[in-house]
Amino acid sequence: MILLKLFWSFFQIGMFSIGGGMAAMPLIQNQVVDLNHWLTLTEFTDLITIAEMTPGPIAINSASFVGSRIAGLPGAIIATIGCVFPSCVIVSFLAWVYYKYKGLTVVQGVLSGLRPAVVALIASAGVSIFILAIWGENGFSINPESIDYISLLLFGTAVFILRRWKPNPIFVMLGSGVIGGAIYLIK
Known part of the structure; x- marks a missing residue:
């Protein structure tokens, strides 16, 4: 039953995620965190980070990760197929219509x-x-004590570096991870 639920959830994500992997993130969050409670919001944020850093499309990486977490290797395979299948059918049809x-x-x-x-x-x-990174799982608050100033500083610095010098984003992510890890270890 869980394999069918995984397939159906990621089938819906694959069916309605128009615009690429990042556009699918709200759909994945809705299915994985809000509806099925397979991951917490913090775990979902970690999922996005891992899915972005690994090779391949973020939606497929997310499907594989969630499927593996919920039902092992069969879950990863079923969730990935559920995510990819609608796209293959839709893209084939749209290519025919477009041409x-x-x-x-x-x-x-x-x-x-x-x-x-x-x-x-x-x-x-x-x-x-952004809200999760700066204010945590409690969400947006006007209370200045609830802001994670280290995350805010890392975010601002990363945006500045990306806009000013346009380096490879992977190096910015790695640098932010190393610096953030060091700061939080010291803290």
Whole structure:
């Protein structure tokens, strides 16, 4: 029964995640944290970190991780298939439609209409992670004592470095992880 539930949850994620892996994060959070309670919000944030650092699409990495955590290797395989299957069918169909009707203004209008929705999904995932990193699991608070100033400083520094010098983001993540780990060990 759990394998069927894993398949169905990640099938829905694969079916409705338009715009790439980061746009799927709110859908994954809804299924994994809110509806099924397979992970806590903190574990979900760790999942995002691990899924981003490992090679491959973030949604598929997340499916494999959650499936493995819930039902071992069979769970990882079923969750990954559930996540990938709708995309394969939809992309194959859309490629056929696009090549057949790409000159129609309706098709271009639909694609233009999807762009703002994708940006909103990505922004939603980013805001959720930002709030968790700065204020913790209790969420946003105007109380200055609830702010994790180390996380806020690391975030600000990382954004500044990424915008100013545009280095490889992996090096910024590694540097932030090392510095944050050292600070929290000392603290």
